[in-house]
Amino acid sequence: xxxxxxxxxxxxxxxxxxxxxxxxxxxxxxxxxxxxxxxxxxxxxxxxxxxxxxxxxxxxxxxxxxxxxxxxxxxxxxxxxxxxxxxxxxxxxxxxxxxxxxxxxxxxxxxxxxxxxxxxxxxxxxxxxxxxxxxxxxxxxxxxxxxxxxxxxxxxxxxxxxxxxxxxxxxxxxxxxxxxxxxxxxxxxxxxxxxxxxxxxxxxxxxxxxxx
Numbered sequence: 757x758x759x760x761x762x763x764x765x766x767x768x769x770x771x772x773x774x775x776x777x778x779x780x781x782x783x784x785x786x787x788x789x790x791x792x793x794x795x796x797x798x799x800x801x802x803x804x805x806x807x808x809x810x811x812x813x814x815x816x817x818x819x820x821x822x823x824x825x826x827x828x829x830x831x832x833x834x835x836x837x838x839x840x841x842x843x844x845x846x847x848x849x850x851x852x853x854x855x856x857x858x859x860x861x862x863x864x865x866x867x868x869x870x871x872x873x874x875x876x877x878x879x880x881x882x883x884x885x886x887x888x889x890x891x892x893x894x895x896x897x898x899x900x901x902x903x904x905x906x907x908x909x910x911x912x913x914x915x916x917x918x919x920x921x922x923x924x925x926x927x928x929x930x931x932x933x934x935x936x937x938x939x940x941x942x943x944x945x946x947x948x949x950x951x952x953x954x955x956x957x958x959x960x961x962x963x964x965x966x967x968x
Contacts (some may be wrong), residue, residue, distance in 0.1 A: 773785055786820075787817075787821050788828075793806050794836040795835075797836075800839065807840060808839070818843055822840055851897050855895065858945065864945070871963065873887065881919060881960065882894070882918060884896055887962060893924070893948065894924050896915075896916065896928040897928075898928055898930050922960055923955070
């Protein structure tokens with residue numbers, strides 16, 4: 757009797773995939789493997805991690821995952837469906853649009869977006885998503901891929917640490933927080949601005965991002 761043991765999970769299916777050879781072993785196509793794994797996750801964050809990691813690394817595509825999800829079993833498909841729609845819609849870009857709308861009704865001074873910040877000696881510091889120059893306040897919308905790979909995670913932490921080392925107040929927001937809890941995000945945005953306004957402004961300056 758075929759059954760799951762230890763690290764091996766056996767799942768019965770009427771859709772046996774055509775195998776692809778990898779390192780000499782017949783394996784399921786990546787899209788099938790990713791969707792099957794995602795259907796077994798129990799939290800949305802874990803599901804996002806499984807799906808977005810595969811897309812980010814170019815192992816599969818959102819259309820291929822969507823087709824596999826539609827053709828496969830409905831069991832456990834709710835969380836993968838949400839995650840695939842988020843990745844396909846480019847959550848970060850949508851959140852940036854919402855972030856600009858939030859700032860427009862915040863009552864805060866002018867915020868510019870995607871400008872380069874330099875220190876007093878003209879050395880590049882970072883390119884935050886949003887910037888209020890009067891108080892040297894940066895608003896970072898953490899990319900959806902922020903927590904998906906060690907490299908991206910380290911780069912995000914290092915950029916934030918560099919800005920903070922120059923006295924810049926940084927407010928970091930996950931895209932989902934902007935989209936799902938905009939009023940809370942707005943309150944936090946104002947609170948961080950007040951924090952920036954209460955300390956001496958550091959000697960940093962901005963330049964518009966050069967057109968590519």
